[in-house]
Amino acid sequence: MRWQDFPEDLQPYLLPQPAGRMVYRCLECGAEYGIDRLLYTCPECQGLFLLVDLEADRLKARPGSFWRRLFDYRRLLNDPAVQGVFCYHEFIAPIIPREDIVYLGECHTPQVQANPRLQEEVGMAFYYKNDGQNPSASFKDRGMAAALSYLNFVMRTQKLDGVLAICASTGDTSAAAALYAAYLGDKVASAVLLPHGKVTPQQLSQPLGAGARVLEIPGVFDDCMRVVEALAEHYPVALLNSKNSWRIRGQESYAYEVAQWFDYDLAGKVIVVPIGNAGNITAVLEGLLRFHDLGIIDTLPKVIGVQSRHANPVFRYYQEKNPQRRLFVPVTVQPSVAQAAMIGRPVSMPRVIRLVEEYSRRGGDHSFAVVEVTEQEIMDNMLLANRNGHIACTQGGESLAGLRAALRAGLVQQDEVAVVDATAHHLKFIGFQQMYFDNSFPPEFEVTPRPEYQNRPRLLTPAVRPSHSPWTPEEIQAFTKDMVGQVAAALGLKNRA
Numbered sequence: 002m003r004w005q006d007f008p009e010d011l012q013p014y015l016l017p018q019p020a021g022r023m024v025y026r027c028l029e030c031g032a033e034y035g036i037d038r039l040l041y042t043c044p045e046c047q048g049l050f051l052l053v054d055l056e057a058d059r060l061k062a063r064p065g066s067f068w069r070r071l072f073d074y075r076r077l078l079n080d081p082a083v084q085g086v087f088c089y090h091e092f093i094a095p096i097i098p099r100e101d102i103v104y105l106g107e108c109h110t111p112q113v114q115a116n117p118r119l120q121e122e123v124g125m126a127f128y129y130k131n132d133g134q135n136p137s138a139s140f141k142d143r144g145m146a147a148a149l150s151y152l153n154f155v156m157r158t159q160k161l162d163g164v165l166a167i168c169a170s171t172g173d174t175s176a177a178a179a180l181y182a183a184y185l186g187d188k189v190a191s192a193v194l195l196p197h198g199k200v201t202p203q204q205l206s207q208p209l210g211a212g213a214r215v216l217e218i219p220g221v222f223d224d225c226m227r228v229v230e231a232l233a234e235h236y237p238v239a240l241l242n243s244k245n246s247w248r249i250r251g252q253e254s255y256a257y258e259v260a261q262w263f264d265y266d267l268a269g270k271v272i273v274v275p276i277g278n279a280g281n282i283t284a285v286l287e288g289l290l291r292f293h294d295l296g297i298i299d300t301l302p303k304v305i306g307v308q309s310r311h312a313n314p315v316f317r318y319y320q321e322k323n324p325q326r327r328l329f330v331p332v333t334v335q336p337s338v339a340q341a342a343m344i345g346r347p348v349s350m351p352r353v354i355r356l357v358e359e360y361s362r363r364g365g366d367h368s369f370a371v372v373e374v375t376e377q378e379i380m381d382n383m384l385l386a387n388r389n390g391h392i393a394c395t396q397g398g399e400s401l402a403g404l405r406a407a408l409r410a411g412l413v414q415q416d417e418v419a420v421v422d423a424t425a426h427h428l429k430f431i432g433f434q435q436m437y438f439d440n441s442f443p444p445e446f447e448v449t450p451r452p453e454y455q456n457r458p459r460l461l462t463p464a465v466r467p468s469h470s471p472w473t474p475e476e477i478q479a480f481t482k483d484m485v486g487q488v489a490a491a492l493g494l495k496n497r498a
């Protein structure tokens with residue numbers, strides 16, 4: 002849209018100027034630190050940070066209606082700096098100038114309504130929000146866009162160069178980190194630590210293709226995480242894990258988009274997300290609270306977290322109904338098809354605990370819950386979804402299985418409307434589909450394929466296939482006729498009368 006066609010009262014605000022005063026605040030001891038340093042945990046007590054804008058109250062000078070209009074109109078701008086997570090600049094990282102913002106096409110992912118057949122089978126209205134349609138094919142791009150924009154900003158202003166950005170990952174974080182770092186060219190090198198054999202070939206190919214240094218560690222994600230944490234303590238590296246609070250900020254955009262999609266009316270809505278390291282659910286809760294603070298939304302939706310029975314520490318924690326008696330105990334994970342969420346010691350758990358208290362206080366006890374699903378349910382629901390036109394990955398299948406579990410448990414009602422997170426693209430986790438089709442899951446996954454969901458290509462064998470070439474016109478004709486006959490027979494087609 003042309004500039005002069007935007008409402009005049011909004012024009013001065015459409016392209017945001019740097020504002021606010023952001024600090025890291027330790028969740029444990031409350032100490033605050035300036036963001037001009039690359040810090041991930043509290044130097045005093047090793048606590049996790051949340052990013053706080055000390056001047057956030059300035060945003061309250063304007064009513065919710067102002068922000069709603071501003072964000073809606075911003076979507077019509079062609080400026081790359083406000084196309085992605087920074088469409089919500091004032092809420093993500095207001096101190097970052099437009100020139101430092103890295104935009105690779107992330108955000109504003111489609112929210113696709115389930116067809117009537119699927120809604121009927123599930124028993125309620127719902128949408129899939131396809132975060133696999135982000136540039137590196139998972140929601141992690143939202144966080145990386147914020148984290149690398151910040152890094153770009155701090156490197157320029159603090160005159161740092163040759164920074165090494167590093168992360169441990171269950172696959173998608175490293176794909177996103179490598180992609181965004183590659184865009185910054187020589188300024189940032191990236192290295193990723195992966196649990197050997199615990200990421201899919203597609204996920205492994207992504208950081209390799211983007212030119213990252215890829216190091217594999219025998220073990221699971223939790224082992225890689227420990228190595229990276231210790232590394233960041235002793236060496237000058239920029240840590241791009243979920244401990245990085247800029248990533249949480251960027252991931253808040255998911256909640257903002259859902260709000261915007263419903264024209265900011267979240268009454269009767271349910272947001273369902275899988276939980277692994279718990280960064281995503283942290284961001285969703287924090288984002289919703291932030292919009293609620295500003296009167297941009299009036300009602301907090303229900304938020305349902307989902308975990309596999311094979312990696313369920315957050316589910317176990319909230320099984321205890323009395324908040325005073327809750328005790329967090331990490332678990333040893335079992336193999337899970339929701340491999341990107343296969344985490345027994347979620348890094349962001351302290352953030353979740355803090356935010357859920359606030360969320361439940363404002364939204365009521367029923368506004369937040371965590372459910373558990375089986376590996377079987379995850380696979381069956383992924384296939385069910387995709388047979389109805391979706392592109393859900395295994396974690397997307399987990400989300401849908403979670404919605405259905407919540408419905409059965411009475412945590413969600415049939416007249417509500419859910420948004421189910423397909424956190425990555427189907428194709429990243431395609432090996433699990435193949436194992437389902439081939440019935441080749443190792444026993445520890447506990448998945449038995451349902452024949453009606455299995456599908457295989459069928460190779461047709463021509464009756465005659467001359468070995469010389471080129472074929473004669475008669476041979477081509479004979480081959481085609483034979484194949485047509487076989488295809489028609491395979492598809493049960495009847496001759497036109």
Ligand SMILES: *Cc1c(COP(=O)(O)O)cnc(C)c1O
Pocket residue numbers: 139140141173174275276277278279280281282341342394396424425
């Ligand atoms: C990272 C990831 C998750 C888990 O999100 P957390 O923020 O770690 O809880 C789920 N699905 C996919 C596809 C992921 O990449």
Ligand SMILES: [Zn+2]
Pocket residue numbers: 027028029030031032043044045046047048
């Ligand atoms: Zn501290």
